[in-house]
Amino acid sequence: MQIDEEFKLLQKGVSKVVDLCAAPGSWSQYLSRKLRAAESESDVKIVAVDLQAMAPIDGVIQLQGDITKESTATEIVSHFSGDKADIVVCDGAPDVTGLHDMDEYIQAQLVLAALNITTHVLRHGGKFVCFRGKDITLLYSQLKIFFKEVVVSKPRSSRNSSVEAFVVCLEYSPPEGYIPNMSNPLLDHHYDLDFNQLEGVNRVVVPFIACGDLSAYDSDKTYGLQ
Template structure:
């Protein structure tokens, strides 16, 4: 098979004399969930992770008030909007569904979603969430936030753990007793420490791996059910977690002395494998067509670099003189 580059940036491959247009990005060819997200109108492939978690845990049952922390670009908020507002339309009578999305970054608007551009480590953000709920606590809090990974697993796991604890902290301010908390976690050697912290506030804690999450990734999700804080506990941003006994050699204990974190794989075997490479044309009777992302990033940090590279300005002295108003929109990308 021979492939040649064309002016549009796409590739065309010739097989047995017939020409087939390939994806504009290598992600189109490589990642089936990336392609499905664009076809179904999701802003990122991560939408399927929350959908598959819901299939296993029925996260949205009875939920009228939901919070999406670290929400940008908004795929989990999309899922909440479609699922919860769909349930609201089916119900003849019921409480109005309210969804609040929080992130430091700007996010394009979504129907039925109230956006807060704020810091989840500030008590003012928690107060604003409650204000949007008219003084009522949330039924569900989700968080798909993650740091920019360095490739140093110990560092990445530590930073992700701190982000999870920050999400847990604000959750204790806004979640109702009996509510559910879902957050991303990097599974490492100290995952039992995080598990022990979560068990203080939730009677049920499960570590789950959706099928749309790559097997090659240490990413997983903690599903914490039945929020039941200790009696007399008062949420405090400056001291988010209770002091409790935790032996530094805890992870080296064997047998029944070691706390085992329940681990559950979500998504049945009929789902696509996130680590497998699929052909662009999945069905013989349906021709592949390129689909642009539902929502390109808003003011990404790499916007200027993309413009300079596209216009061959990286090595020119006048490259820095290009003003923001002269820069075109960045190429569309997705998580």
């Protein structure tokens, strides 16, 4: 996996991994081969989660569950004997509707759902890798709340015309006082939730982002040659 080679995601010492939206299981297969060859098999724990059933994969614990449920996060951690994961990966993508804006919105919500459960199961200093859509500037700013470094990586094997790329998040470091909670408003508002119950940083969805002045070139305009 080129992303692994570039960022050394599975370096020595990584033994607890979560694969979200794992079906059909290509990432889980790679993780199993790579980690079980480098570490003692008894130390390696790989947990794959998906709503759909998957074919068995050697060395991979499979959970058929919903990543928006706290019970799923609890079950993941139980397989690590109470410890947390070194890295969480998510290669999930929704079924395409053909409506561009809708597809982008759903993809962003899927990544946010993956991020939300990641805050429950990832250790401090851990890594998060997820498939991204095309227009997710807001998502980047949300990811930067929780990670010291957020990088977009496009596989060399991917065509230039393809939007395929991954967001690589390094050094998980949530804001001081942040409490992982599936009711936290990272996702769309749950209108039956009393947000007054949330305190401090837990009330913050995303900070204000200054976007610069209006003197820069506009990508939607045509300019004459100078």
